[in-house]
Amino acid sequence: MKLRVDLLEHLTTEDVIEEALANQHRYKAEPTFSKTGTGYLSPRSTQDSVKEAERSRALTTKLTTRLQESGNKNVKTP
Numbered sequence: 001m002k003l004r005v006d007l008l009e010h011l012t013t014e015d016v017i018e019e020a021l022a023n024q025h026r027y028k029a030e031p032t033f034s035k036t037g038t039g040y041l042s043p044r045s046t047q048d049s050v051k052e053a054e055r056s057r058a059l060t061t062k063l064t065t066r067l068q069e070s071g072n073k074n075v076k077t078p
Contacts, residue, residue: 007063022055
């Protein structure tokens with residue numbers, strides 16, 4: 001996800017959790033006989049890439065709106 005640095009101060013915990021949950025289906029646990037107890041991230045499909053781009057644009061728009069509502073008039077629109 002590409003995110004403008006000036007918008008980071010308007011990022012909430014809920015925004016981060018929402019993005020993490022959107023990618024949760026890609027995490028695969030290792031077999032139960034494994035000793036490491038870790039998993040892996042499956043490759044991203046074309047459909048996942050499209051959805052991620054849409055979520056990124058929506059989040060940028062949401063954060064830009066929050067920035068404008070906070071009173072900052074020097075906002076660059078995406």
